[in-house]
Amino acid sequence: MSRPPLYTRRPFLAGLLRQLPLLAVLLAVGVGLAMVALEHWRRGLLVVGLALVGAAGLRLVLPLRRVGFLAVRSRPVDVVLMGGTGVLLTALTLAVP
Incomplete structure (x- = not known):
């Protein structure tokens, strides 16, 4: 006999577990802002x-049912915007003397 899904x-609890990727990202951003x-x-800023x-x-590797609120738009748009902003911010941080 199989158990019903979570x-x-x-x-x-299932809703909270679905938001773990967002929580990890927000925690890292919070640590970065505290450092600033x-x-x-x-x-x-790095x-x-x-x-x-x-x-x-x-957002690129997780399926839609596991990504939670990191999914705002379509997958390609989310990946390009978040990745591009992250790469740009990192590059600018390393370029400023």
């Missing part, structure tokens, strides 16, 4: 840029 047994606030702006690149990677 989203029917415990919908709240503590006057380590270069490292902090962390934020890499978090955006990581978000684009998660």
